[in-house]
Amino acid sequence: MKECGSCGLCCKVMAIRELKKPAGTWCKHWGKGIGCTIYATRPQECKGFNCIWLVSKAPPSFFPKTCKAVLAVCRVIPGEEGIGIHKDDAFKWVDNPELSSFVKNTTTPVFTVSNVFKTISPTNKVAAKLLMERSNDL
Numbered sequence: 001m002k003e004c005g006s007c008g009l010c011c012k013v014m015a016i017r018e019l020k021k022p023a024g025t026w027c028k029h030w031g032k033g034i035g036c037t038i039y040a041t042r043p044q045e046c047k048g049f050n051c052i053w054l055v056s057k058a059p060p061s062f063f064p065k066t067c068k069a070v071l072a073v074c075r076v077i078p079g080e081e082g083i084g085i086h087k088d089d090a091f092k093w094v095d096n097p098e099l100s101s102f103v104k105n106t107t108t109p110v111f112t113v114s115n116v117f118k119t120i121s122p123t124n125k126v127a128a129k130l131l132m133e134r135s136n137d138l
Helices: 097-105 122-137
Strands: 069-077 080-087 110-113
Touching: none
Parallel strands: 080 110
Antiparallel strands: 069 080
16 A cells, blocks of 8 residues: 655645645644654544545656645536646646646546636536636635
């Protein structure tokens, strides 16, 4: 089984409502070289989260610390799931040819995730429109 190891990128790019932590900022409970300093009592949001790299057969290039993005299953619209790409500031598509190829060829809705969700696949325009209309509720 894969392990997070020294990654922890989800602790930066993901919003954590229970801690009032916005996306794009390091969690105050993350310690470089230490990991989560409240691991035993961390919020349910954190306990229930596993990135796609961790729970799938994704290649090493999808490791969040390597590709500078966390891929996660997300609710695109009620009843439909997709893949959310939570990008770090240092993320560049040009540095991620395998991820770029995956996004271009998958039939699963794929979105970059920020304060406003944006579609990155032309086949997902309807889902993206619905999601962007509802982004204030997320």
